[in-house]
Amino acid sequence: MTTPIVSLQNIDVTFRPKGRVIHAVQNVSIDVEKGDIYGIVGYSGAGKSTLVRTVNLLQEPTAGSVIINGETFFSNQIGQERTIIKGKELKEKRRKIGMIFQHFNLLNERTVEENVLFALENSKEKEAVKKEKVAKLLDLVDLSDRAKQYPSQLSGGQKQRVAIARALANDPEILISDEATSALDPKTTRQILALLKKLNKEYGLTVLLITHEMEAVKEIANKVAVMQNGQLLEKGTTLEIFTNPQTELTKAFIETATNQEQAIESISQSEAVQNLAEGEIFAQLTYSGNATNEPLITSLYQHYGVVANILFGNVEILQGEEVGSLLVILSGEGNRVDEALDFLEAQSVSVNILKGARA
Incomplete structure (x- = not known):
């Protein structure tokens, strides 16, 4: 078994402002393997940033x-x-351990190259070597033509690229991205995420991705942990979490990231769902891997006489595997729908009943 590059074990962080007690992180454990892009997701106040700041002891744990x-x-x-x-x-x-932040933290009175060079101030390398390294880093983040400009002359995405170049100046093994795309527009966010994925793939950089956007996790992470109120709700591979979420919060995050939230809300108001007949079920089916190659809907009718009215369908690629989702109304005689649902679950299909109930 390989040694994790980051192992946080039973981490507690407690603050005591003015006599109050705030449990910012409560008994959280995660292991990050070398080469992971590990997403830690949760809403504001979940404790994810506090947890990750313990990695380089910018925040000292309580326990x-x-x-x-x-x-x-x-x-x-x-x-x-x-x-x-x-x-x-x-x-x-x-x-x-490099870090990049939501608000870039650049020095406005210094040029782009001077901002990157700032990270090497304590390096014993010769100035010529430092400058050569800065030039290579700016080329890596596609900012060579902006070297002499100041932060005020850059877009948000360009500022974040400078911050990434600066974070890479000391050849880190780990890069912490703390809400680094939160202040960016969707197109720029995708570009920054693509850059992080490139750094991970081509340079072996391990990335800790702190975010409240499950879309970012879906885009590049191979593992994910979900936090709420300082506690770890669940963790696993991105594929496991997306295909079999265990908590309501995780389900809500995933529905937003896959655009299913809007689809469920809209389709739930349709006449077909509003007027379900007795024994009918409105359900969300999620499946992946080999299950995507099986004629599941056809099998329901052939073996159980259950008709599936497909109202919405979506297929995505996560970690190289197809992940499908369907919103369907299932109807059949007697307990045949129940039997069909048991069959689906036996095929590793996740069934979320949105309206109606088993017999």
């Missing part, structure tokens, strides 16, 4: 362990001696 590349950065477990790296050692370790 738990932070282990990076097999080395303990922090540990405060019951019955064990408290451990934390500090000072010069921590500063050196942080160089291998």
Whole structure:
């Protein structure tokens, strides 16, 4: 078994402002393997940014362990001696963990190349070597022609590219993206996500993607954790989470990311759904992998006499696999619909009954 590049074990973060107690993170554990793009998703206040800031100890945990590349950065477990790296050692370790933020954090009085060069101020390399490295990084993020410009002359997407180049200056192994696309328009967001995916694929960079947008997770992440009120609701591969979500919050995130939320809302108002006959069920069917190659709807009729009225259909590619979703009205005699639903679930089809009930 390989050692995770990031292992956060039983992390607690508690704040005590003016006598109050705020449990920002509660007993959260995640392992990130080298080469992952690991999405941590949740609404504002979920605790995701606080959790990830413990990776480089920008936020010191109250309890738990932070282990990076097999080395303990922090540990405060019951019955064990408290451990934390500090000072010069921590500063050196942080160089291998780059960060980009929602609001770019660029120095407005410095040019693009000077902003990237700023990350190398403490480097012992010669100035000529530093400048050559900056030039290569700006070429990597497609900003060579903007080197002498100032942040005020750039678009939001260009500013974020400068921030990415700066974060890469010290050759990090891990890149933390903290809501880095939240202030960008959809087209620019896709471009930045594509750049992160390129860095991950071509340079082996491990990415921690903190976001409230499940669309971003769907686009590039291979693993995902869902947080709410400081707690971890569920985690798994992106394919597992999208095809078999375990909590209502995750289902809501996925419906938004796959545009099914609007489809369900619209179709739920249709005459066919509003006037379901006795024994009919309005359901969402989600399936992936081998199931997408099976004639499932045909099988329902052939084996169970159940008719499926398809009201909406969608197929996407997640992690190289087809993932399909259907909104259907199922109708049949007696308990045949129940039997058909059991058959679907046996074929690894996730069934979410939206209206109506089993017999």
